[in-house]
Amino acid sequence: MNYARITKDGLWDNNIVFAQILGMCPTMAVTGSATNGLGMGLATTAVLVASNAMVSMVRNVVTPDVRIPVYIVLIATLVTLVDVSLNAWAHDLYKVLGLYIALIVANCAVLGRAEAYAQKVGMLPAAMDGLMMGLGFTFALTLIGGIREVIGGGTLFANAHLLLGPAFAFLETTVIPDYRGYLLFILPPGGFLVLGFLLAGKRILDKRLAQRRVTPVATPEPVAG
Amino acid sequence: MISLTHAPHAHAPMAVGQIMATVMLALVPATLYGFWLYGWPALFLWSVAMATALLTEAASLFLQGRAAKPALLDGSAALTAWLLAVSLPPFAPWWVAAIGSAFAIVIAKQVFGGLGQNVFNPAMAARVMLLISFPVEMTMWAAPLPITSGHAPGFLQSLAITFGGADWANPADGMASASLLGHVKTEFTRGVDLASSLPAHFAAVQGGLMDAAWGNRAGSLGESAGLLLLAGGLFLIVRGVITWHAPVAMLLGVAAPALLAHALSPAHYLGVLPHLLSGGLMLAAFFIATDPVTSPNTPAGMFVFGLLCGLLAWIIRTWGGYPEGVAFAVMLMNSLAPIIDRYVKPRIYGRDRKGKSLQLEAKENAR
Amino acid sequence: MKLEQLREKLGYPGAVLGGIGLLTSGALALADRATLDDIQAAQDLDMKQSLTQVLPGKYENDLLKDTVVMPGPEGGVTVYRARQAGRVVAVVFKVQARGYAGPVVSMMGVDRDGKLLGVRVIKHRETPGLGDKIEPAKSEWIHGFEGRSLGNPVAEKFAVKKDGGVFDQFAGATITPRAVVKSVKGGLAFFAKEKPQLLDEPLVGAGRVRDSGGSRARPAPTANHGASL
Numbered sequence: 080m081n082y083a084r085i086t087k088d089g090l091w092d093n094n095i096v097f098a099q100i101l102g103m104c105p106t107m108a109v110t111g112s113a114t115n116g117l118g119m120g121l122a123t124t125a126v127l128v129a130s131n132a133m134v135s136m137v138r139n140v141v142t143p144d145v146r147i148p149v150y151i152v153l154i155a156t157l158v159t160l161v162d163v164s165l166n167a168w169a170h171d172l173y174k175v176l177g178l179y180i181a182l183i184v185a186n187c188a189v190l191g192r193a194e195a196y197a198q199k200v201g202m203l204p205a206a207m208d209g210l211m212m213g214l215g216f217t218f219a220l221t222l223i224g225g226i227r228e229v230i231g232g233g234t235l236f237a238n239a240h241l242l243l244g245p246a247f248a249f250l251e252t253t254v255i256p257d258y259r260g261y262l263l264f265i266l267p268p269g270g271f272l273v274l275g276f277l278l279a280g281k282r283i284l285d286k287r288l289a290q291r292r293v294t295p296v297a298t299p300e301p302v303a304g
Numbered sequence: 305m306i307s308l309t310h311a312p313h314a315h316a317p318m319a320v321g322q323i324m325a326t327v328m329l330a331l332v333p334a335t336l337y338g339f340w341l342y343g344w345p346a347l348f349l350w351s352v353a354m355a356t357a358l359l360t361e362a363a364s365l366f367l368q369g370r371a372a373k374p375a376l377l378d379g380s381a382a383l384t385a386w387l388l389a390v391s392l393p394p395f396a397p398w399w400v401a402a403i404g405s406a407f408a409i410v411i412a413k414q415v416f417g418g419l420g421q422n423v424f425n426p427a428m429a430a431r432v433m434l435l436i437s438f439p440v441e442m443t444m445w446a447a448p449l450p451i452t453s454g455h456a457p458g459f460l461q462s463l464a465i466t467f468g469g470a471d472w473a474n475p476a477d478g479m480a481s482a483s484l485l486g487h488v489k490t491e492f493t494r495g496v497d498l499a500s501s502l503p504a505h506f507a508a509v510q511g512g513l514m515d516a517a518w519g520n521r522a523g524s525l526g527e528s529a530g531l532l533l534l535a536g537g538l539f540l541i542v543r544g545v546i547t548w549h550a551p552v553a554m555l556l557g558v559a560a561p562a563l564l565a566h567a568l569s570p571a572h573y574l575g576v577l578p579h580l581l582s583g584g585l586m587l588a589a590f591f592i593a594t595d596p597v598t599s600p601n602t603p604a605g606m607f608v609f610g611l612l613c614g615l616l617a618w619i620i621r622t623w624g625g626y627p628e629g630v631a632f633a634v635m636l637m638n639s640l641a642p643i644i645d646r647y648v649k650p651r652i653y654g655r656d657r658k659g660k661s662l663q664l665e666a667k668e669n670a671r
Numbered sequence: 672m673k674l675e676q677l678r679e680k681l682g683y684p685g686a687v688l689g690g691i692g693l694l695t696s697g698a699l700a701l702a703d704r705a706t707l708d709d710i711q712a713a714q715d716l717d718m719k720q721s722l723t724q725v726l727p728g729k730y731e732n733d734l735l736k737d738t739v740v741m742p743g744p745e746g747g748v749t750v751y752r753a754r755q756a757g758r759v760v761a762v763v764f765k766v767q768a769r770g771y772a773g774p775v776v777s778m779m780g781v782d783r784d785g786k787l788l789g790v791r792v793i794k795h796r797e798t799p800g801l802g803d804k805i806e807p808a809k810s811e812w813i814h815g816f817e818g819r820s821l822g823n824p825v826a827e828k829f830a831v832k833k834d835g836g837v838f839d840q841f842a843g844a845t846i847t848p849r850a851v852v853k854s855v856k857g858g859l860a861f862f863a864k865e866k867p868q869l870l871d872e873p874l875v876g877a878g879r880v881r882d883s884g885g886s887r888a889r890p891a892p893t894a895n896h897g898a899s900l
Contacts, residue, residue, distance in 0.1 A: 153691065439801060
């Protein structure tokens with residue numbers, strides 16, 4: 080298995096948000112701040128790794144006609160486990176994310192990975208795919224959340240200590256002091272706007288990269304550079 | 305590049321630039337009256353909106369690698385900025401106009417592909433964005449203090465209001481006021497009905513309903529000069545730039561439910577005249593709902609479009625969280641315009657209304 | 672039998688689905704058992720924290736165990752009692768009023784003389800950046816209630832400034848603070864009316880709340896306001 084390929088796919092080329100455009104519901108709902116995006120991303124990653132591994136594990140046992148209900152039952156169970164664990168052992172974070180944890184079940188990216196990848200390969204690559212897809216999702220959510228938070232409220236990673244513990248309180252920065260706030264970006268329309276511009280940005284970047292790769296380097300670089 | 309197509313060719317009586325120029329001409333009286341009523345800050349705000357729109361339009365076109373000059377000269381960006389400027393609170397800070405104008409041009413227009421491609425009316429999209437984002441600045445209305453009256457802020461004070469963030473809303477200065485719809489909505493939430501809140505409002509602005517009708521009232525430039533906008537709209541109809549369908553239907557869409565509800569319970573529902581002359585209704589009916597890009601294509605479609613715009617505006621004003629709903633109503637209907645077009649189709653040349661080809665060949669054969 | 676042959680059987684898919692369902696239900700049951708106590712503890716801690724925020728003084732009992740449910744304006748109101756030497760020194764209860772975007776629920780602490788010890792908004796959906804200044808993290812506003820009571824300020828001044836009262840409103844948002852002020856005022860009236868029961872000191876043979884207020888040598892205005900509201 081080509082783990083470099085899996086990594087690159089998950090983080091960038093086939094990123095859940097920026098390339099597959101899946102999981103839009105949590106993407107829009109929780110990205111009001113970088114911390115919320117990070118928390119939701121990490122929770123989804125945990126579910127993705129476990130669900131991919133389990134789907135891969137049962138792939139020889141399950142028949143095609145019952146595979147969807149089986150995957151859904153597995154995913155729903157995992158999400159419920161994450162839900163009760165957070166509620167019990169990370170209660171402050173649960174108060175922030177609680178509403179959205181249950182939504183991971185409905186995140187089509189999780190079932191999507193099970194269908195598109197995990198049911199076809201061994202446990203290790205499947206888990207790796209879950210991890211990388213999850214990290215790519217986390218990256219996207221944190222980026223969108225960060226942009227919305229800075230423009231909308233002038234802060235970055237506010238309340239990070241609730242998510243990562245007091246040691247990470249240093250992350251909490253006020254980017255623009257005495258900022259009056261740009262409410263649109265905290266509210267749902269801001270999520271759509273930021274996502275739209277990021278999608279366009281990724282396309283432009285990918286196009287540039289592709290052009291650079293195609294351009295033959297026949298002429299030697301000038302010596303002075 | 306010249307593209308040739310088969311007949312039939314439709315003849316456009318005016319070029320885009322000419323249409324835009326005519327619409328701007330129709331806006332001039334209302335705008336000049338607004339400048340007189342609200343003084344320098346209104347003029348500054350208008351200029352900021354205009355300059356930002358032209359700059360961002362040029363920048364967007366440059367980034368897309370398109371020629372900026374023809375697009376700037378057709379006046380569409382300037383008209384968008386103009387419409388936005390006359391819908392803003394006249395004493396709003398400069399950055400409200402700048403952000404609004406940039407949003408209208410970049411996000412509401414150029415992102416969709418530029419002139420003729422946008423789904424939503426750019427000026428209204430920007431106004432809604434501003435209202436949601438900056439509710440404090442967007443709901444602080446200035447009292448009409450004509451520039452000749454002596455109470456108006458001077459030139460330097462006006463600079464401070466628009467560009468310096470001066471706090472002019474101090475009640476002691478007498479410059480702040482409430483718009484009629486805003487006042488009524490606030491009083492309703494306190495449980496004060498119209499029977500007491502309306503007289504209090506008119507006592508505060510020192511005038512009656514008729515005085516307000518002539519424009520001596522707090523609001524945006526477009527709200528205060530409602531009758532001049534009506535005149536401008538009639539001028540556009542006479543010149544053939546717009547048709548009567550959308551404006552008449554939109555005014556009707558507000559007036560009809562207002563008449564009915566006011567007759568049933570005068571203490572809880574505003575009457576027809578305050579509704580028609582308040583907020584952005586006149587501006588929207590004649591200058592926004594008639595935007596050819598974001599409205600349906602047929603006269604019947606325009607009528608339906610206008611009627612629903614008006615009805616939605618009345619519903620939002622009456623039961624919504626915001627005192628004024630015209631901008632929301634127009635945007636909602638913008639998104640429905642393609643569906644209206646689906647049901648109220650223009651007749652295709654050579655076919656009947658149902659899309660069947662006319663039986664010309666059969667006749668010829670028979671002959 | 673090999674797996675290949677087994678898969679051909681008619682009942683196989685059903686059995687797989689059933690088996691996996693059974694396994695996952697088992698896992699969930701175990702997880703539920705394992706987390707039940709911790710979740711309860713976390714919720715209790717949560718509740719205690721919000722209770723102590725509006726109860727700055729000392730008390731000796733476990734608030735969560737010393738409660739009384741009273742009929743309030745919107746259904747039953749759970750009242751938590753703080754005691755010192757067996758005597759109720761303060762009570763805490765929830766009040767709510769309609770804000771701009773839904774109900775605003777507050778927790779308020781009242782000492783036995785009807786004086787506000789503190790108010791905290793615990794649930795709201797007000798506009799971020801405008802109405803959310805009722806949160807202590809965003810603004811000092813909510814602390815303005817401390818030390819107030821039904822007579823201080825007098826009933827008609829117990830309102831936001833826009834309505835002729837003493838409490839500030841926020842620029843651009845009047846409805847939210849108005850809702851909080853209204854709910855707190857209602858809560859104080861509720862306390863005044865139900866005082867003997869809330870303090871767990873029903874007077875023997877006292878038929879009416881108002882009588883008990885008078886006989887307890889409390890300043891009369893409290894009882895009067897309670898009656899008038």
